[in-house]
Amino acid sequence: MSWLFGYNKGQQLPPQVPGVPAPPPGGDGDGDKNKAKDKWSNFDPTGLERAAKAARELDQSRHAKEALQLAKMQEETLHLEQNAKIKEYEAAVEQLKNEQIRVQSEERRKTLNEETKQNQARALYQDKLARQRYEDQLRQQQQMNEDNLRKQEESVQKQEAMRRSTVEHEMELRHKNEMLRIEAEARARAKVERENADIIREQIRLKAAEHRQTVLESITTAGTVFGEGFRAFVSDWDKVTATVAGLTLLAVGVYSAKNATGVAGRFVEARLGKPSLVRDTSRITVAEAFKHPIKVTRRLLSRIQDALEGVVLSPKLEERVRDIAIATRNTKNNKGLYRNILMYGPPGTGKTLFAKKLAMHSGMDYAIMTGGDVAPMGRDGVTAMHKVFDWANTSKRGLLLFVDEADAFLRKRSTEKISEDLRATLNAFLYRTGEQSNKFMLVLASNQPEQFDWAINDRIDEIVNFQLPGLDERERLVRLYFDKYVLKPASEGKQRLKVAQFDYGKKCSELAKITEGMSGREISKLGVAWQAAAYASEDGILTEAMIDARVADAVRQHQQKMEWLRAEGKEGDKGGKNPLQHLLEGTPV
Known part of the structure; x- marks a missing residue:
């Protein structure tokens, strides 16, 4: 009912917010008394009079109750609107407080994160300082040890020099005294x-x-005794007959014993001895058992090794040779017929190493012979070849016969370059390998398999191509030989070898990229070269610069060898690719 008393609807008091002091009514809160007096002095009471008059008229009207109800409803509506605005204001204030709390929490979280980062940086810095102090202490301790060792060596050298000079002086005095004594004795x-x-x-x-x-x-x-004895011997014919028979039996016994010893020796050589063509074997011979009993005992007690232990190959080739190893082991366990294998590829790609591992993994003995040893034997080559296979057939564990550089004597018989003796030896080899055996397994290795006689190709059951190692294989090889020839000797401490501080893994990855085109044997020689460089240095420390120098030298030598091989390939190639070009490219012939 504010309109009854002259108040405007738009002039309403703002809602009161909890926690905020309400402004004083009728002003901006200044409380100026002079302004209040001026306001009431200008007050016009006509509005009140009109309101009183309207109220009296309304009371006398028949619609008074409805007007009062309507006014009450308007007041309630205004009151509800005021309450809604108050709620909105309170919600806004609450949201503002929540926003302040969120901002404070965010600031606190940022502060905590920044403190955490600072603490981590401080911890890292302290750790770095501790590491530096520890390294400095180690370096100082090492320097002190080296100084002490040098001083001890100098002291030992001085003592040795003094002892040597003392001994020389004593020997000189002893020599003078001896000469004087000899001279006096000679005079006397x-x-x-x-x-x-x-x-x-x-x-x-x-x-x-x-x-x-x-x-x-x-x-x-003596003349009298011998004369009487001879006259008595000649006069008694029984003695003469017995003497002649004894001498005859003695000669027959000596001749028989000589022949029997030769036959027994040849039998023992064929059964137990190593044939002359076999360069290396894991089969135990009688002579080796007597010479190296401890080594033979260790070999007998050794466990079965993995076929690819220490052999680094590409994944596809590794999968294939592992299948061959499993099949060979099962064949040996079930006493089946062995399959013959041809391994070809560039030198130093692991053919001989895998053949040895294959024999050890299968529980067989291995024997290694080279094709270059057959041709110089001439007429004796046939006999030597038969001895090899006779000896192989006597193996109880099974024998893996590995022929390295097999193309040296298994070449085509139609060519004029092969001699009659070598052709006869090849025929003997073909005769002994005509059928598969459960006693021995034939493994051939060659860099030029296209030179094989066709009958040799007919005896091959499995052909495996050993290519040059790729980037991943070279990195594995570099890490393997770096650990074998550098890190292990340095960690054992028994040798004069130390390694400088640098990132070994990163260095091995870099070397794998530099050594592109090199074989596993060349990379193993790199490991030996690093070890030799450390031994040749004054302090025995292998540095990164020394490694790089050896690798650069090996790369130059490899490039020079490849140039020689290319020149040889161009001279020998008149129409198409020859085996040397295939060897350079690492492709099958």
Whole structure:
């Protein structure tokens, strides 16, 4: 009912917010009394009069109750609107407080994160300082140890020099005394001989006469005895017959024993001894058992090794050779027929190493022979070849016969370059390998398999191509030989070898990229070169610069070898690719 008393609807008091002091009614809160007096002095009471008049008229009207209800409803509506605005204001204030709390929480979180980062940075810095202090202490300790060792060596050298000089002086004095003693004895002996010269000559004369008389009597006695014995022997024919029969039986016994010893020796050589063509074997011989009993015992007690232990190959090739190893082991366990294998590829790609591992993994003995040893034997090559296969057939564990550089004597028989003796040896080899055996397994290795005789190709059951290692394989090889020839000797401490501080893994990855085109054997020689470089240095420390120098030298040598190989390939190639070009490209022939 504010309109009844002259108040405007738009002039309403703002809602009161909890926690905020309400402004004083009728002003901006300044409380100026003069302004209040001026306001009431200008007040117009006509509005109130009109309101009182309207109220009296409304009371007398029949619609008074409805007007009052309507006014009450308007007041309630206004009151509800005021409450809604108050709620909105309170919600806004609450949201503002929540926003302030969120901002404070965010600031606190940022502060905590920043403090955490600072603490981590401080911890890292302290750790770095501790590491530096520890490294400095180690370096100082190492320097002190080296100084002490050098001082000890110098002291030992000085003591050794003093001892040597003392010994030399003593020997010199002893030599002088000995010479003086010998000279005095010689003078005394000469004086005595001069004084007793007549007596000595008489003694010599008497001894000579006695010796002459004794010899003559001995000769006379011996002649008499032998003469009487010979006359008695000749006169008794029974003794003569027995003597002749005894001598005859003695000659027959000596001849029989000689022949029997030769036959027994050849039998033992064929069964137990190593044939002349076999360069290396894991099969235990009698001579080796007597010479190296400890080594033979360790070999007998050794466990079965993995076929690819220490062999680094590409994944596809590794999968294939592992299947071959499993099949060979199962064939040996089930006493089946072995399959013959041809391994070809560039030198140093692991053919011989895998053949040995294959034999050890399968529980077999291995024997290694080279094709270059067959041609110089000439006519004896056929006999030597038969001895090899006779010896292989006597193996109880099964024998893996590995022929390295097999193309040296298994080449085509139609060519004129092969001699008659080598052709006969090849025929003997073909005869002994005509059928698969459960006693031995034939493994051939060659860099030029296209030179094989066709009959050799017919005897091959499995062909495996060993290519040059790729980037991943080279990195594995570099890490393997760096650990074998550098890190292990340095960690054992028994050798004069140390390694400088640098990132070994990163360095091995870099070397794998640099050594592109190199074989596993060349990378293994790199490991030996690093070890030799450390031994050749004054302090025995292998640095990163020394490694880089050896690798650069090896890369230059490899490039020079490849240039020679290309030149040889161009000279020998008149129409198409020859085996040398295939070897350079690492492609099958």
